Amino acid sequence: MSYRSLPEDLSINQLSAPIPSAVSPQRWHCLTAFFSSVNLDSTAMTQPESSDVLGTGRLSFTLDAPFRSNMYAQDTTSQYVPAQSTMSSTAADFALSSLEYGDASQLFNDPSLQWPSSCDLATAQTDGSHYQMSHQAYACQPDVGMSYPMHSQNFRYEVAPTAGYCLQPASVNTQGSCPRSFSDFSFRGHIGSVVDAYPPSVYQLTPQNADQEELYSLLAGEPPTHLSNAYENAPPSQMRSDPERAMPRRHWRPLTEELDSNSGIVLDTPAPDDGTRSESGIEEASIDKEEPYAQLLNRCLREAPGHTMILRDIYHWFARYTDKSHNKETKGWQNSIRHNLSMNAAFQKVDSAAGPETKKGTSWRLTEDAIRNGVKSTTRYRSKIPNKRGGRSQHPAPQRQASGAKGGQAARKAAKLRRAERLREASGAQTGDPYAMPPTSAPPPTIPEAHPPPDAEMSYSSNFGYPYFVPGASSLSPSDAQAQLRARYTPSSATEWSFPATPEHCNLVDLVNSKRPFNGSPFCYNSSESGDEPMTPASFQDYSLDRGPGTPFEAVESVETDVLQ
DNA sequence: CCGGCTAAACATA
């Protein structure tokens, strides 16, 4: 937690940190740095293409929410080998000045633009000691229904036992559609200390699942908040991305509970988060009830281009932004997702032939009514046949009883969390509506299935390129966006600038939803449009009715480790 | 009764 903070008026041309002796040798290490502004002179070496926003000129990134950079390296026998770097921020926080080419103001005010990316140094350019790599950003405008990649290739990484970690500007970048040289580079920011870490692969999805998975892994973000040294045998359950990082405003759970509880050593955290900054008011916002499947699906599809997603992407979204998939061993949560998609009228299947989407398989889309009025409870579509519910059949199949008991337990747990959250909100202030849609916490730039494969990206993406820029596509005026940002995140005083400790503070905005304000609760109870009333096929009575109900199956109450004590 | 969750049976491609 020892962070050296730089005065706001001090500019340096690199961020570096020594390798402390405290870190474990022969292990993976991570350095986290934040920077709040970047200034450089860019000189285009060729004529920029129309898609190249950045040509020749002074480039100034001024971030209200600092850019986070994580660099992973491994201490091998005698030398450090940098392996990966991740960056994250919200490009809506960028402010540019003096660019020669393109309409940068619109570009960087794209509210959907996010910059959580990682890159592998194995493929980075290197001269033996310096590694230069490319970070990608993804912007996705739901109204356009398209995602486009952008690249930043301006950083060089060096790590050596003597020199420590160093992040510095690259003097030249020959990749991309417009080679450029850079000069007069300066950072302003903070740098952490080198700490032990899991290998970066831990924070990615399993590599054997290529394409789509790979894209999602690019969104894997920050270093762990708590780590143990026993990472070599990290269970597969640790291979998923962490909801706390992914959906920071909604979940507040330890990252690796199992490891933390089992194996002793908890390392210093890259983020100076000791819960002492409670007065920031941000922490309350970072806790959220865990919503039912239907609401999460609503949220998921709502932010997707065309409010449409394929099942696999929905799975990914849930795995990344919810904790419904906490039992990773089973596929029960996927079953539940399919169940809700199928049974809830708010979600409709759209065949690939009809839509312009053309991608693989069928997609799921939010109903227009659902877009406007929210979704109804899935259980509302249950069979209304009396006696179907209510009474237990006399000889419930043991399987049924078991699943029922388990379902009941899970429901109880979820309800408990929701209730707790409701109380927390009530004590705070405002919103009597427990189902009120949060003003949006910038989730996930949901990667549309239309997203091109990595190979294809290179063909049309460029450094700060913007292949499919549609002027005025955003109904939110950039000035408004900036105004909101500045108003919300007024930088504190120069020297005592408290920088974000957790990634959620980098993802501060969600202008996507403010564009399309959602009024009312996610569930629409007022209802009885009656159009989407359930049409469950009548089923036959299979159990005899003349006897009393059987005894309920006692819940086994096996593993009930409640973390949230 | 209702909202919520899970498992499973079936059906389909």
Place this chain on the structure above:
DNA sequence: TATGTTTAGCCGG
């Protein structure tokens, strides 16, 4: 096998 559809069960309010 992956995806959909439907039913049945338990839990809490």
